[in-house]
Amino acid sequence: MHAQIRRSGADHLQEMRILAGAWLRELREKRGLSQRGLAERVGVDCYTIVSQLESGRGHIPWDCYLTWADALGVPPAEFVRKMCPIMIR
Numbered sequence: 001m002h003a004q005i006r007r008s009g010a011d012h013l014q015e016m017r018i019l020a021g022a023w024l025r026e027l028r029e030k031r032g033l034s035q036r037g038l039a040e041r042v043g044v045d046c047y048t049i050v051s052q053l054e055s056g057r058g059h060i061p062w063d064c065y066l067t068w069a070d071a072l073g074v075p076p077a078e079f080v081r082k083m084c085p086i087m088i089r
Contacts, residue, residue: 017056023082025054027072041071 028038039047042064052058060068060083069079
């Protein structure tokens with residue numbers, strides 16, 4: 001029974017990550033940025049990191065949240081609320 005609770009919790013977390021990734025993609029597209037363009041703005045070497053985040057995988061380090069929020073033109077507090085599920089491993 002305990003394993004079943006964990007599995008449903010993991011499923012819920014993955015769903016939250018997917019929703020956060022879709023929000024990230026929506027923000028990026030509204031600003032007319034490609035994945036590569038956003039990667040350059042936030043200072044990551046590989047644009048596939050953006051792709052991973054948008055598909056619900058990977059995480060953004062805490063110390064980079066302000067940079068990402070600024071690059072996407074959203075208040076930092078809103079960015080943290082929406083993206084927090086992605087950074088949890």
